[in-house]
Amino acid sequence: MITTVSPTGSDTALLSAHAVTKSFTVDGRAVEVLHGVDLSIANGEFVTVMGPSGSGKSTLLYGLSGMDAVDAGTVRLDQVELTALTSDLLADHRREHMGFVFQQPTMLRDLGLLENIVLTSSLDRVGTPADRVSRAEELMRRAGIWDLRARMPAQVSGGQLQRAGICRALMRRPRIVFGDEPTGSLNRESAEQILDLLTELNRDGTTMLVVTHDVRVAARADRVVFMIDGRIVDELGLTGDAGPDLARVDAVIGRMRELGI
Numbered sequence: 001m002i003t004t005v006s007p008t009g010s011d012t013a014l015l016s017a018h019a020v021t022k023s024f025t026v027d028g029r030a031v032e033v034l035h036g037v038d039l040s041i042a043n044g045e046f047v048t049v050m051g052p053s054g055s056g057k058s059t060l061l062y063g064l065s066g067m068d069a070v071d072a073g074t075v076r077l078d079q080v081e082l083t084a085l086t087s088d089l090l091a092d093h094r095r096e097h098m099g100f101v102f103q104q105p106t107m108l109r110d111l112g113l114l115e116n117i118v119l120t121s122s123l124d125r126v127g128t129p130a131d132r133v134s135r136a137e138e139l140m141r142r143a144g145i146w147d148l149r150a151r152m153p154a155q156v157s158g159g160q161l162q163r164a165g166i167c168r169a170l171m172r173r174p175r176i177v178f179g180d181e182p183t184g185s186l187n188r189e190s191a192e193q194i195l196d197l198l199t200e201l202n203r204d205g206t207t208m209l210v211v212t213h214d215v216r217v218a219a220r221a222d223r224v225v226f227m228i229d230g231r232i233v234d235e236l237g238l239t240g241d242a243g244p245d246l247a248r249v250d251a252v253i254g255r256m257r258e259l260g261i
């Protein structure tokens with residue numbers, strides 16, 4: 001059943017934001033782009049954020065993940081208030097608990113995919129080198145790119161590279177994965193494969209917050225959050241027996257029409 005959910009918080013939230021504001025200085029003037037955003041994401045939930053270009057989706061994602069500081073309000077990951085941490089502690093926390101998937105992963109071009117994936121966690125000194133390779137193997141097999149492990153980033157397709165990027169993001173078993181247009185640069189078939197992978201990872205318990213313009217991506221979520229002009233204006237719950245993808249896509253498009261997006 002497709003349901004509308006209220007935009008209120010949840011006691012079991014893994015990530016919660018309260019009254020978050022953010023301004024940028026443009027031509028010497030502060031322009032507020034997030035106007036007191038509240039958002040709670042439950043453990044294991046898959047949430048997508050949709051809205052017009054410039055509505056503040058990426059700014060929200062960066063603010064919630066601590067990649068960029070917010071001006072006011074609080075952001076908590078589980079019991080830890082991210083907005084109260086020093087930048088060093090926040091960076092540690094981010095490395096340990098969060099994964100990031102962007103439109104195009106940045107890889108070192110002279111290293112093979114496996115080395116690229118293992119390298120991040122090697123730098124972080126997590127486990128033994130053998131542990132890291134075995135974790136990478138598990139993820140790469142799952143993503144269907146183990147056979148490509150020795151290829152250089154320039155020798156694989158955009159979709160394969162994105163799958164490697166997702167493997168890299170998951171090396172440390174993050175509690176939450178943030179995605180900013182993870183299928184934005186891919187053709188339809190590759191995008192579907194990435195979506196299948198993200199959906200599968202979410203089913204295994206990884207919480208996800210993904211910003212997207214693509215209704216097919218949004219429709220995979222448990223909940224779609226709609227932003228307009230720096231505010232969350234509506235939410236659409238897609239949990240339960242929501243039927244085939246098409247019905248979910250229809251529901252998202254219908255809500256976008258109602259909101260004039």
Ligand SMILES: Nc1ncnc2c1ncn2[C@@H]1O[C@H](COP(=O)(O)OP(=O)(O)OP(=O)(O)O)[C@@H](O)[C@H]1O
Pocket residue numbers: 024025026033051052053054055056057058059060
């Ligand atoms: N570093 C910055 N300096 C000044 N203004 C910024 C900066 N980053 C973002 N903005 C502005 O903040 C607003 C929100 O931008 P943001 O990138 O969050 O929107 P978005 O919804 O993700 O857009 P899109 O869908 O086009 O990626 C926009 O008006 C943008 O121009």
